Amino acid sequence: KGHARVIIPGTTPCFECNIWLFPPQVKFPLCTLAETPRTAAHCIEYAHLIKWDEVHSGKPFDADDTEHMQWIYSEALKRAELFGISGVTYSLTQGVVKNIIPAIASTNAIISAACALEALKLISGCSKSVSNYLTYNGLVGTHNKVTEFVRDTDCLVCGPGTLIELDTSSTLSEFIKMLEEHPKLLMSKASVTHGGNNLCMQSPEVLEQMTRQNLSIPMFELLKGTPFATVHVSGMAESNGKKVSSLRKLRVAFKGVEEASKMDTTESS
Numbered sequence: 001k002g003h004a005r006v007i008i009p010g011t012t013p014c015f016e017c018n019i020w021l022f023p024p025q026v027k028f029p030l031c032t033l034a035e036t037p038r039t040a041a042h043c044i045e046y047a048h049l050i051k052w053d054e055v056h057s058g059k060p061f062d063a064d065d066t067e068h069m070q071w072i073y074s075e076a077l078k079r080a081e082l083f084g085i086s087g088v089t090y091s092l093t094q095g096v097v098k099n100i101i102p103a104i105a106s107t108n109a110i111i112s113a114a115c116a117l118e119a120l121k122l123i124s125g126c127s128k129s130v131s132n133y134l135t136y137n138g139l140v141g142t143h144n145k146v147t148e149f150v151r152d153t154d155c156l157v158c159g160p161g162t163l164i165e166l167d168t169s170s171t172l173s174e175f176i177k178m179l180e181e182h183p184k185l186l187m188s189k190a191s192v193t194h195g196g197n198n199l200c201m202q203s204p205e206v207l208e209q210m211t212r213q214n215l216s217i218p219m220f221e222l223l224k225g226t227p228f229a230t231v232h233v234s235g236m237a238e239s240n241g242k243k244v245s246s247l248r249k250l251r252v253a254f255k256g257v258e259e260a261s262k263m264d265t266t267e268s269s
Helices: 016-021 030-035 040-055 066-082 090-098 105-124 172-181 205-216 258-262
Strands: 002-005 133-137 143-147 162-166 187-194 197-200 228-239 242-254
Touching (some): 002 105, 030 040, 040 066, 040 090, 066 090, 105 133, 172 187, 172 197, 172 205, 197 205
Parallel strands (some): 162 242
Antiparallel strands (some): 002 133, 133 143, 187 197, 187 228, 228 242
16 A cells, blocks of 8 residues: 655645544553563563663663664563564564554555656646545555545644734733634633744743743734744643643734735634
């Protein structure tokens, strides 16, 4: 199985929009690994997550070090023999530790060819490109399917973000209060970041104390006097009557600032 996708910034969904297509990473309860292993993977993860720290206290494990990987393999074999479990191999050990998904060379070649073909179409314009997600299944015969996914309007990467209009005198504290009352957000105890800088952090306590002084400063000043800017906020929001953790992208525009009128304001605050 495999897939090829065409990502055109601003037109098609970005990688983050369809991140839900990937299955969640498998994690095993530590109690199962330590007491009741049932599979080869359990034995490998026991050696990786538990036994390594017991024997090599304070020494970080390097998955790219062959000696480290060989040690994990040897310990996993001992664990498997103790519980009568078969199937522990060196290649499986690498796959479990590095979270490697086995692939067949012919499948890799088919998907690589599909990606190269779509790149050629976009560069030369010789044909219409796939719109926009091609899946290949060669388990039984050959099956190809094209699915057209749409952009996630709330995507933190390519989404426009919710528009918030502020007066140049509005402080960070007033902005956070506005998020609680905004009908599309309803976010309480919001932390605010901009350009990788923490404007306000609700936790941990040390960051809350460091950013507390910003609460009385106008947002216009905190955003370096730009007429509009993108900020990210995280906090607790209401969803179906329940409080859930939420992370949102916002577009902040300042009223009365000349250049702010150039910003897309199709979404009202």
